[in-house]
Amino acid sequence: MILAGRVWALGANVGATDLLPARYDKQGMSRQWDECAKHILEDARPGVAERIRPGDIVVAGDNFGTGHAHYYSAAVMGCRTAGIAAFLVDGIGGLFQRACIDFGMPAWPLPGIAALVADGDELRIDLATGDARNLTTGATARFAPVAPLILDILDAGGSGPWALRRVGAAAA
Numbered sequence: 001m002i003l004a005g006r007v008w009a010l011g012a013n014v015g016a017t018d019l020l021p022a023r024y025d026k027q028g029m030s031r032q033w034d035e036c037a038k039h040i041l042e043d044a045r046p047g048v049a050e051r052i053r054p055g056d057i058v059v060a061g062d063n064f065g066t067g068h069a070h071y072y073s074a075a076v077m078g079c080r081t082a083g084i085a086a087f088l089v090d091g092i093g094g095l096f097q098r099a100c101i102d103f104g105m106p107a108w109p110l111p112g113i114a115a116l117v118a119d120g121d122e123l124r125i126d127l128a129t130g131d132a133r134n135l136t137t138g139a140t141a142r143f144a145p146v147a148p149l150i151l152d153i154l155d156a157g158g159s160g161p162w163a164l165r166r167v168g169a170a171a172a
Contacts, residue, residue: 028074065096
């Protein structure tokens, strides 16, 4: 799985309610993902939601995805609907990462990724090989590849579609 896009660089300790403020919980609970998408990073980076392009990548420091799991689905799906293609971070909370993968959103810890890029840089990364290249500066890095099973789940669009695909394959 190759990801390529513009970077939105965030710092460390970014929680689910930094991605989508808790005041939009009603929209999140009612799965109004389009409405959630309008408010991505509204407090942390005002005006970003209007400037996100499909394929953009959020890169952040350690401790990404903190906060109560209640807010995970709205944060993940709001970002995904807005056009964010992936969360690539120095470190991520395991439950948040699992929620992302379940929803088909690549979210992976790549220690040192935050130092490789700056806000607005163009990044290309092959999750299957671990090769990363900052297309703006030419800097490169290698990371541990993402497991094939996780890539398969992401390719299917999340754990639900992946499971249905497997059941369908077994039935055929």
